[in-house]
Amino acid sequence: MNRNPALRDALFAAIVLILVLAIPMLHRSPAFEDFIIRLSAMALFATSLNLLVGNTGMVSFGHGMFYGFAAYAFGLTMQLTELSLPVAALFAVALTTIAAFVVGAMCVRLSTDYFAFITLAVQMLFFSVIVSWQSLTGGDQGLRGGIPRRHILGFDLGSQLHLYQFCAIVAVLGLLALRHVSMSPFGNTLRMVRDNAERASFVGIVLWRARLLAFTIAGGFAGIGGVLAALFVSGAYPELADWPNSGQAIFAVMLGGINSFLGPVLGAMILLALNDLVQRFTEYHxxxxxxxxxxxxxxxxxxVLDFIHLVWSKRAR
Structure with a gap:
């Protein structure tokens, strides 16, 4: 199994998915199901950001733009067209990926500091468009009329249990795909660019091209998380595309561990749990x-996972 990391990762993902899907069969908890739905969206969002931060060394302060962009693209497509839910979701993710490519083409050639602030500036511009274009987006009230939760592949997304199952499956498959990208030769290329850009350029790697591809992939996977978030809230709201949402993804990455693939997932889990817990006791959450x-x-x-790995390595030695 150690000789085939892809098979090992697939088996691990299958075991996790089976356990998550089995929990409601043993005990139904609406609060737990809501938490997993939110975690599914946040885990994809944070892990896609870590493809930039951890693998490529590019800190984006505006990654939440693609999360919110996909939510609005999906919501508007569902409201304004008769497209089926799967087609609308794929269209929203594809549109978000194109938007990530366009934004990335403008900023991946910049130095680290300027890159971070340009992504933040573009996100703030997008947020202003959302708030100002009330006839289309509903302004600061969000999309009017909500999003119809139709059937998809046998799942009735109007049912909380079916939505829970659907989001869990999409999240696990999405994380597995991101894991494959991270462990592929392209992922190794990104880490080489992160660790020594000059040497990577010397061996023939086109730096801006590798960074642009990473930025585009990360934006697309953030878009998948945005679609799940839109399904959960049955709409789209400006907060999904605001800069504090990007900050939450950065917190999740830093909290869980930059150097561990599952670090952002753990960070998102801790962050959501802490937020839910703190809100019960104080308004100053x-x-x-x-x-x-x-x-x-x-x-x-x-x-957390980086710390555990460090302690484990020291004990092993």
Whole structure:
């Protein structure tokens, strides 16, 4: 099994998916099902960002733009056309991937600092368009009329259980695909670009082309997360495309671990759980959550999975 990492990853994903799908058969919990649906969207969002941050060394402050773009593209397609849900979802993800390519073409040649701030500036521009174009987007109230939850591949997305199952399957398959990208020769190329861009250029790698492809792929997978988020809230709202949402993805990556593939998934899980827990006790949940995240950062000085891996390696030696 160790000689075939792709098979090992597929088996691990299958086991996780079976366990997640089996839980409601043993005990139904609407709160838990809602959490997994939100986690499915957030895990894809954060892990796609880590393809840039962890694998390529590109810190994007505007990654939430593609999350929100896909949510609006999906919602508007469902409202304005008679396309089936799968076709509308694929169309939204494809449109988001094209948008990521266009934005990436403008900024991947820039230095690290300028790249980060240009992505933030483009996201703020997109957010302003959403809020201002009320006739199309509904402005700060979000899409009017919601999104009809139609059937897809035997799933009735009007049922919370079916939506839970669908989101879990999409999330696991999406993460498995991202894992394949990360472990492929292209993923190795991205890490070479991250670690030593000059040497990578010397051996024939076109830096801007590799970075643009990574940026485009990351935007597309963030779009899948945005579609799941739109299905969960049955609509699209400006908050999905606002810069604090990009900050949440960055927090998830830093909290779970940049150097571990499942780090952003764990980070998203911790972040959502902490947010739900803190909101029960105080209205100042942002302040409390910031203090908790700061305590994690100062205490571990790295992501949770990175810290565990470091401790494990020291004990093994």
């Amino acid at each position: 942002g302040l409390v959550l910031g203090v908790v995240i700061l305590a994690f950062a100062l205490g571990l000085r790295r992501g």
